[in-house]
Structures are given as structure tokens and as C-alpha cells.
Amino acid sequence: MTDSATSGGGGARSWSDEDLEDVVDAYQAGLEAAGLRDSAVRTYVRESRTFLRWRTGRATPSGGSLRTRRPHQRITPLDLRAELAEYEAVLRATPLAAASVQSYLSYARMFIGWSDGSYRPRGPNRRGEPLARAIPRRSPVAGPTTRASDSTDLTVDEVRELGSFDWRWPENVEHFDHGWEYVATGGAASYRIRHGIGGRDVYGRFRVHSVTWVDGQPMVEGVAPDDYDDGGALLSTIRIEGGEHVRALTDLPIGYAGFHIVRQIDEIAAKYSRRSLAAKILDDDLGAWARHAILRLTSKPAGKPSGRTDRAGLEPDRPTMPRLEPPPKLDRTALVASMLSFGTKAKAELDTAGEPFFTENPAANRFVIENPFAFLLAVIFDQGIVAERAWAAPYELQRRLGHLDPVRIAAEPDSVAAAIQQPPTLQRFINTLPGWVVAAARRVISHYGSDAGRIWADEPSAGQLERRFDEFQGIGQKKAAMAVEMLERDLRVKIKDLQQTDIAFDVHIRRVMLRTGLAERDDRDHMIEEARQANPARPGAIDFPMWLVGRRWCRPGVPLCPDCPLFDVCPRLVDRAADVRGA
Numbered sequence: 001m002t003d004s005a006t007s008g009g010g011g012a013r014s015w016s017d018e019d020l021e022d023v024v025d026a027y028q029a030g031l032e033a034a035g036l037r038d039s040a041v042r043t044y045v046r047e048s049r050t051f052l053r054w055r056t057g058r059a060t061p062s063g064g065s066l067r068t069r070r071p072h073q074r075i076t077p078l079d080l081r082a083e084l085a086e087y088e089a090v091l092r093a094t095p096l097a098a099a100s101v102q103s104y105l106s107y108a109r110m111f112i113g114w115s116d117g118s119y120r121p122r123g124p125n126r127r128g129e130p131l132a133r134a135i136p137r138r139s140p141v142a143g144p145t146t147r148a149s150d151s152t153d154l155t156v157d158e159v160r161e162l163g164s165f166d167w168r169w170p171e172n173v174e175h176f177d178h179g180w181e182y183v184a185t186g187g188a189a190s191y192r193i194r195h196g197i198g199g200r201d202v203y204g205r206f207r208v209h210s211v212t213w214v215d216g217q218p219m220v221e222g223v224a225p226d227d228y229d230d231g232g233a234l235l236s237t238i239r240i241e242g243g244e245h246v247r248a249l250t251d252l253p254i255g256y257a258g259f260h261i262v263r264q265i266d267e268i269a270a271k272y273s274r275r276s277l278a279a280k281i282l283d284d285d286l287g288a289w290a291r292h293a294i295l296r297l298t299s300k301p302a303g304k305p306s307g308r309t310d311r312a313g314l315e316p317d318r319p320t321m322p323r324l325e326p327p328p329k330l331d332r333t334a335l336v337a338s339m340l341s342f343g344t345k346a347k348a349e350l351d352t353a354g355e356p357f358f359t360e361n362p363a364a365n366r367f368v369i370e371n372p373f374a375f376l377l378a379v380i381f382d383q384g385i386v387a388e389r390a391w392a393a394p395y396e397l398q399r400r401l402g403h404l405d406p407v408r409i410a411a412e413p414d415s416v417a418a419a420i421q422q423p424p425t426l427q428r429f430i431n432t433l434p435g436w437v438v439a440a441a442r443r444v445i446s447h448y449g450s451d452a453g454r455i456w457a458d459e460p461s462a463g464q465l466e467r468r469f470d471e472f473q474g475i476g477q478k479k480a481a482m483a484v485e486m487l488e489r490d491l492r493v494k495i496k497d498l499q500q501t502d503i504a505f506d507v508h509i510r511r512v513m514l515r516t517g518l519a520e521r522d523d524r525d526h527m528i529e530e531a532r533q534a535n536p537a538r539p540g541a542i543d544f545p546m547w548l549v550g551r552r553w554c555r556p557g558v559p560l561c562p563d564c565p566l567f568d569v570c571p572r573l574v575d576r577a578a579d580v581r582g583a
């Protein structure tokens with residue numbers, strides 16, 4: 001690997017296919033260091049790997065053609081950019097929705113940008129950061145049209161976070177995933193502000209969408225530009241008195257002096273994107289949204305009601321927006337059938353040349369297939385990091401140690417710890433993992449004659465095998481259930497009584513179970529029992545499709561329902577998962 005393979009930034013670079021795996025690991029570390037949320041890091045890394053798997057001919061996005069693998073060569077960022085154009089053509093030829101294509105491309109583009117130093121991940125000023133820091137420190141709002149800034153800058157107080165809520169427009173109801181209520185004060189005037197974040201189909205795909213209310217009246221809207229995932233900022237068009245859109249900087253009202261002003265068409269490459277100016281504001285920058293909304297309020301002619309009565313008047317592109325069909329009622333049989341069918345299809349797409357897919361590096365993938373102790377360790381590593389990284393870890397551990405012998409691992413805990421902690425670290429929990437690995441080796445020696453394959457060699461029942469895994473440190477119900485499913489489904493290990501398999505109580509599965517209506521509450525025993533009722537012949541079989549749906553579409557916050565394979569059968573009880581947290 002080149003010495004520059006593990007860092008972004010400038011300079012000439014070239015990599016082998018294998019080196020690029022390390023570049024992704026380094027990218028992940030860079031994203032984490034930049035303060036991106038865990039879920040965002042997982043998505044960035046997963047989609048970068050999707051691109052890399054496609055470019056080496058190991059996988060293809062849904063319905064796309066498999067790429068003929070090129071002879072092994074050094075690859076530069078320029079090569080990657082050329083391959084991205086090819087990737088785009090393949091994606092556009094698939095039945096994937098435009099939103100999904102854009103999403104695949106933007107993640108691949110960011111990864112390539114990171115590899116050549118043109119993209120630096122930024123820790124967005126987002127939820128989780130103290131709200132006080134979200135209040136802008138911009139030049140005072142001043143001018144004849146701005147009551148909020150008669151004498152001092154705007155201040156924000158009494159901030160209260162909101163859960164999900166609905167807002168009834170004249171002709172429909174819009175759902176907001178979360179939001180805030182607060183008081184904005186400028187000079188002698190105070191306003192009660194509500195700022196809600198939701199999402200809807202607009203400008204050719206599903207985008208995050210916000211509305212800001214002033215004293216109960218919806219005043220301004222925000223919509224995600226094409227690079228929203230990069231920085232978390234939304235666009236909101238600027239109007240002057242009479243509602244006219246501002247198109248020239250010289251016409252910009254004086255109160256917008258401190259805002260980041262862009263042309264919408266430069267930020268949203270889509271039909272009907274406007275040529276007018278827009279403020280680009282972080283989605284949770286409460287002070288800026290209050291200021292923008294108050295500026296809009298005060299630009300209205302006297303006597304005109306501040307609230308919107310004619311939605312079409314504010315959103316000329318509205319007639320082009322596809323509306324979602326109302327969600328269907330829950331039909332458990334249809335839902336489970338749809339999950340199982342999607343699971344089978346997705347599995348076939350993921351597996352390459354009949355070999356089950358665990359991780360992108362072919363050697364690492366083969367290692368967990370062929371080495372039972374590596375499989376066991378991968379299950380242990382699979383916690384709090386992307387699955388693909390966890391399943392590559394045993395191979396890398398073996399490479400660093402020079403072996404993966406349980407006897408030596410049990411006898412040399414310091415070497416194991418050093419190998420796991422060596423940068424790039426093999427896991428996030430670098431203080432806990434080494435102990436679990438050594439304990440696993442000791443248990444394999446004491447209970448299974450140093451051969452991890454004997455954990456499942458006697459054709460145990462699913463329940464029996466889950467209990468055996470559960471006895472290892474670092475493996476609980478979630479990972480034990482997952483391991484049983486993987487052994488039978490992927491490695492064709494003989495296991496009896498598959499009606500005893502279970503779903504893993506995993507954060508993705510919890511979200512999907514609640515939103516699809518399969519479960520009523522976020523409770524482990526309840527969910528396991530409901531999955532048993534839903535698919536009694538093999539409850540664990542719905543684990544994989546739910547996990548994948550949760551990872552790809554049924555995301556925390558605003559799910560990507562229009563693209564979800566369960567869309568037609570899911571009652572979309574999105575609010576139910578509002579409080580689901582954890583790993």
C-alpha cells in the first residue's frame with residue numbers, strides 16, 4: 001500500500017484494489033474524527049464500499065450489469081472519477097428510483113473526493129450539539145423592513161425540542177419528523193417560532209423539507225440541496241415585499257447580509273429548480289431560521305395575513321410533485337411474504353459467484369467462510385461498527401498476529417490487544433474487544449477442543465446453538481440469533497428445529513418492526529414473540545430483510561419510504577420508531 005493510502009488530502013496517489021479497502025477504513029476514521037453521526041458514517045462507508053464492489057466486478061446495484069473485472073492495476077483518483085461516470089450509466093439503466101441513483105452517486109463522489117483531498121468531511125452543527133451553539137452570530141439584522149433587529153441582534157430562548165407532529169395544509173397533511181419551538185427576540189419584539197423537519201418528494205426525488213412558523217403561521221420552507229448529506233444545510237428562497245423572488249444580489253434585502261446566499265439552480269440540479277436566490281441554512285440553525293422567517297413576515301404588505309392560505313402560490317413546482325399513496329392497512333401475511341421475497345432477492349444480489357458475502361475484501365470474506373474461529377471472532381467484532389468492517393477484522397487480526405490460533409491467542413493477550421489497537425484500529429471498542437477475543441479463544445479451548453467448528457458440528461437445534469453462542473463474552477441475544485441464521489443460511493451448516501430461530505433485537509430491526517406494525521412496542525421479548533407469530537416456520541428468516549430495509553431505507557428520522565421494497569405493504573407507522581435508539 002502506498003504511504004498516502006490512509007489519508008485524504010492532496011498529493012499524487014495510486015492504489016491497488018486491496019489498498020482501496022484501507023482507504024475506506026481511513027475514510028471512516030476521518031468521518032468519525034470530523035464528528036459525523038454514527039448513522040451517517042455507516043451510510044457513507046457502506047455506499048463507498050458499494051461503489052468499490054461494483055468497480056471490481058464483485059457486485060452490482062439492483063438490476064445493474066456486473067462489471068467485467070479489469071486486470072489488476074494501480075488506480076488513481078482520476079481513474080476513479082472516470083469509473084464513476086460508468087457507474088452512473090449503469091445505475092441509470094437499473095429500475096432504481098432517481099433518488100436512489102443520486103444517493104449512490106453522491107456517496108461515491110464524496111469518497112473519491114476524500115481520496116484526492118478535494119472533499120473534507122465536516123462535523124455538521126447538528127442535533128446533539130448544544131443548542132446555544134446553533135444560534136447564529138451574524139451581523140445584526142437592520143433596516144426598515146425588519147422589526148426583529150431594530151436595536152440588537154436576534155436572541156433565541158425557551159428552546160423546546162419537539163417529537164414528530166403533523167401540520168394540516170389546506171389540501172393535505174404534512175408529517176414532520178422532529179422540530180423545535182422557541183422564542184426569538186429582536187429589539188422590543190418577540191416571536192414564537194416553530195421549526196419542523198420532515199421530508200417529501202420534490203425536485204425529482206425525496207428530500208428533507210422544513211417549515212418555519214412565526215406565531216403559528218407557516219412562513220418559510222427549506223428543501224435539501226443535492227449536497228445535503230454532506231453538510232446538513234437546506235435552501236430557502238428569498239422574497240421581497242409582494243412575494244417576489246429575489247434574483248440579483250443587488251436586490252437582496254439588507255437583513256440577509258450575514259447569510260450564505262446561493263442560486264437555487266446551482267444547488268439543486270433538477271427540472272423546475274429556480275434561478276432565484278436562496279439562503280443556505282443548516283437544518284437546525286434555529287437563530288438563522290427565525291431570522292429568515294421574521295424577515296419574510298415583515299416583508300409582507302400591511303394587512304396581508306402572514307400565514308399561507310394558498311400553498312400553490314408559494315410552491316409553483318407543487319403540481320409536479322408526486323404524492324404518496326396513502327399507506328395500506330396492515331396485512332401481516334402480505335408483509336411477511338414481501339419481506340421474505342425481498343430477502344431472497346437481496347441475498348442473491350449480495351452474494352458473488354455463489355459465495356456468501358460478509359465483507360468486501362475477497363480474502364477476508366473467504367477467511368470467515370473457511371475458518372470457524374474467524375467466523376466466531378467476526379460475530380464478536382460485529383458491534384458498533386459497520387458489519388463489513390467487523391467481518392474483515394479476523395483476517396486483518398490474523399495478518400497482524402501472523403496466526404489466528406486460539407491457543408496462542410489465549411496465551412498472548414498483550415499481543416492481541418496491540419494488534420487490535422494498532423492504527424487503523426480493528427474495532428471501535430479497543431479496550432473491550434481484546435478481552436472478548438482472548439476469552440473466546442479460552443472457551444473454544446476448554447469447551448470445544450480448540451476447534452470452533454465444534455460449536456455447531458453436532459447438528460444442534462437452533463435454540464441450542466443460540467445458547468452456545470450466548471455463552472461467549474461479547475455475544476448476546478442479538479448476535480447469537482444472527483450467528484445461527486448466518487450459519488444455516490449462508491454457510492449451509494446443518495441445524496435442526498429452525499422454528500427455534502429468532503430475530504436479532506437490533507436497532508434496524510426494531511425500527512422496521514414498529515413502523516411496519518409487526519410490533520406494538522420497542523420491547524425485546526415482545527418483538528421476538530411477534531416475529532415468531534409472523535413467520536412460525538422460521539422466525540429468524542425475516543431478520544435479514546428487516547435489517548437490510550432498516551439500513552437502506554427505514555432510516556432513523558425520515559425514512560425513504562417511496563424507494564422501500566416494503567412500500568406497498570407497509571402501513572408506514574413512522575412515528576412509532578421515534579424513540580428507538582441504540583446499536
Ligand code: SF4
Pocket residue numbers: 512515516549553554555559560561562564565566567570571572573574
Ligand atoms: S421505509 Fe417506510 S415503507 Fe419501508 S419499512 Fe420503513 S416505514 Fe415502511
